[in-house]
Amino acid sequence: MRRPRWRTAGGALLRVTAVWAVSSLTLLLLAAVLPDFRLQSASGESITRTFLTAALGAGAFGLLGALVWPLLVRALLLVPALVLGLLVFFLNGSLLLVALGLIPEGGQAAPETAVIVAAVMSATSSATSTFLAVRDDDAYRRRLVRLAGRRHGRRRGAPGDVGPVAPGTVFLQLDGLGHDVLREATAGERPLMGTVAGWLRSTHRLTPWRTDWSSQTGASQLALLHGTNHDLPAFRWYEKETGRLIVSNRPSSAAELQRRAVARTGDAGLLSYDGASRGNLFSGGADQLALVMSVAARRGRHNRSRAGYFAYFSDPANATRTAVSFAAEVVRETGQSLRSRxxxxxxxxxxxxxxxxxxxxxxxxxxxxxxxxxxxxLLAGRTAVYADLVAYDEVAHHSGPRHRDTHQVLRRLDRAVGLIADAAQYAPRRYRIVLLSDHGQSPGPTFLETYGLGLEDLVRAGCGLPVSRRAGRSASGAEAREAARAALHRPEGRDGCGTSDPVVLASGNLGLVSFPDLPGRVTREEIDRRHPALLPTLANHPGIGFLLVRSAAHGAVVLGPDGAEHHLDSGRIVGRDPLAGFGAGAAEAVRRTDGFPHAADIMVNSACDPRTGAVHAFEEQIGSHGGLGGEQSRPFLLWPAELSPPAADGREPAGAEQVHAVLRRWLREVDGPQIPLGGPADELRPEGPRPEVFPPADGTVRDKTR
Structure with a gap:
């Protein structure tokens, strides 16, 4: 039942008064304990006068925060988000100085002191407002909506006061969290992830799925959201016809990859009906965007990706809280790094x-x-939401997938998931929350740390080209150079005469070698003719598991040590299968990548320890993903039991494109009528022509504005 307006207005007035009083008392207390902060003139004033000054100062600061702060944040949307987080303290302190200057004899504060006072006042006012709203569902809901910056689709009144509607679906991607690590984090009496552990014991089901060869966010998320990752061989690659370097998480590259995917499928994406994309590389066709890389390069009113920052930082208390946590995290990382050393x-x-x-x-x-x-x-009643939380992946790269540092991150991610689940209780429709990951991570020392040279140095040595001094001094580098000289029949101390410098790129433990002066995909035979030592040098290196090349005579060929070969087109294997030990489906995944137009001339996968699953990243990462080997290829799906299982026969989905089909099917599995036209529920519909309710099951393209 909806509360009377006078009660709602009275409650709001009471909360404002209480927050004002607490802020005034906070200002008085800070003036008493901070030597560089005064609320009275040098000649002294009465206690009453001082309290009145504090009240006026707190009121002015609150009004400036409500009126001026959103304008400041909007003006700073073009500032990099990292810089904006650091500016929060300075801006808040500046507002306090302005507030004190607006009242007669309001007080004095040094700039550095003003920063401290403003931060404390923002924190106390936020805590007071939140405390007063704990027992008030309407206030709690309004505050969450305001923090999220929602201006459309607001719902008033208690949940369920409108007729039944179909449930919405939230897809939460825990970036880089592998299936086995999730299992460990939810096991035991006191699990690291208590919320998720509770779901596993009651409402949700869990299964792993298998990534493509390129086990990284760009390839997985493009397929998850847009249905295809065709011609995406790695996180970064070189395109000869344009001379461009494509990097999945660059705005221009992400926009181009999304354009290609939409052109290939003819469909806008998973979220094209009343969807929201949050923190992703790609939009999924959603109209509501925040922190989406594929639209970040756009300019003008059509780019609403950065609006997510405005929506959040427009609340000064919220901005201060996050800025404090930001500073604490910098200190925490510095301490953890020092402890590791x-x-x-x-x-x-x-x-x-x-x-x-x-x-x-x-x-x-x-x-x-x-x-x-x-x-x-959730509170706006969106039909489908897909959000990516990248915290675990970032820390695991530098600390390791199972390090104590990542345990802290998993606890905080679990709290974030719990907060979202709690907020769903106040939504105007029921929500089904699906957790998933885009890939896992495999541990292991880097290739450079283990062998004393990087992949680029090894390739250059195999081509007879000069290498860095460090690589030349290392045992591995010296061996590579001597192997190249022997194969080239060169006398010692003389370099080979490679005709081109190869482009060598790394995506975790997947390496790509391209010869920019040779058009198209260079065949094995041509590589052997120009650089006869290169392929043997790479294939026989102990840190490399296998190579993929294209042979003019045999098609796709996987090369391993000691002359081992796996001819993917015919299935013929010479010696020991180079793909043995890289998991089920390895041959199929490699064969698929060989068919990509932009597959590199040589695709290199590092070795994998069969006992531990450890790999050697060609980048400086001790938790890595991008190729085959270990847990990086085993992400997870955790779905509500009311939804159908990913596969009727219980098999694990193979490839992100298959998982996309599963997600689409789940969006179509509803147990109630759609939002009706007319009436209060119209608030929840997006503006404009009514689209189709859900994407078509057969994948055909239909007019979404009919």
Whole structure:
């Protein structure tokens, strides 16, 4: 039953008064304990006058925060999000100085003191407002909507006051979290992820699925949201016809990949009906966007991706809380890195420079913005929401998939999932929450740390080209150079005469070698003619598991050590199968990649320890993904038991495109009527012509505005 307007207005007035009083008392207390902050003139004033000054100052600060702060944040939308997080303290302190200057003899504060005072006042006012709204569902719902920046589709009144509607679906992607790690995090009496563990014991079911060869977010998420990852061989690759380097998480590259996917499928994406995309590389066809990379490069009013930052940071208390957490995360990472060095932990990678700030952005800022946006979507009654939480993946790259550092991140992610689930109780429709990941992570020391040279140095040595001094001094580098000289029949101390410098790129433990001056896919025979030592040097290196090349005579061929070969087109195997030990479906995944127009001239996969699943990343990562080997290829699906299982025969889905089909099927599995036309529920419908209720089951393209 809807509350009378006078009671709602009275409750709001009471909350404003209480927050104002607490802020005034906070201002008085800070003036008493901080030496550089005064609320009275130098000649002294009465206690009453001082309290009145504090009340006026708190009121002015609150009004400026409500009126001016959103304008400041909107003006700073073009500032990088990392910089915006660091500016929060300065902006809040500046508002306090302005507020004190607006009242007669309001007080004095040094700039650095004003920053502290403003942060404390924002925190106390936020805590007070939240406490007063705990028993008030309407206030709680309004606050969450405001924090999420929702201006359309607001719902008033108690849940369920409109007729039944079909349930909505929320897909929460826990980036980089493998199936086995999730199992461990939800096991035992005191699991790391208590919320998810409770779901597993009651309402949800869990299964792993198998990634494509390119086990990384770009390939997986493009297929999950748009139904195809055709011609996406790695996280980054070189395209000869244009001379472009495509990197999946660059705005221009993400936009191009999404354009290609839509052109191939003829469908806008998983979220094309009343959907929201939050924190993803691709939009999925959603109209509601926040922190979506594929639209981040756009300019003008049509780019609403950065609006997610405005929606979150427009609340000064919210901005202050996140900024404090950001600073704490920087300190936490610095301490954890120092502890790792002191203890001599191995493997280990460098974690200095900007990394502490990058980690803080991923684990704090992006998490908070995405969670607030998803909560707003729930309260607005969106039909389908897909959000990516990247915190675990970022920390696991530098600390390892099972390190204590990642355990802390998993606990915080579990709390975020719980917050979203709690907010769903106040939504105007019932929601089904699906958890999934795009890939796992495989541990292991880097290729460079283990062998003293990088993949690029090894390739150059195999081509007889100069290599870095470090690689030349290492045992592995010297061996590679000598092997090249022997194969080239060169005298010692003389380099080979390679005709082109190859482009060598890394995507986790997957490497790509391209010869830019040779058009098209260079055949094995041509590589052997130009660089006779290259393929033997790579295939026989102990840190490399296998190579993929295209033979003019035999088609797709996988090369391994000691002359081993696997002819994928005919199935013929020479010696020991190079793909043995890389899991079921390895041959199929490699064969599929060989058919991509932009597959590299040589595709290189690192070795994998069959006992531990450890791999050697060609990047500086001790938890990596991108190729085959270990747990990186086993992400998970965790779905409500009311939905049908991914496969009727119980098999694990193979490839992200199959998982996309499962997600589409789940969107169509509803147990109630659609939102009716007319009446209060019209608030929940997007503006414009009415689209189809759900994507067609047969994948055909239909007019979505009919």
């Amino acid at each position: 002191i203890r001599g932990e191995r493997p280990r990678v460098k974690r200095g420079g900007l990394y502490p700030f990058i980690r803080a952005f991923a684990t704090v800022v992006e998490r908070d913005v995405v969670v607030a946006a998803v909560i707003g979507d």
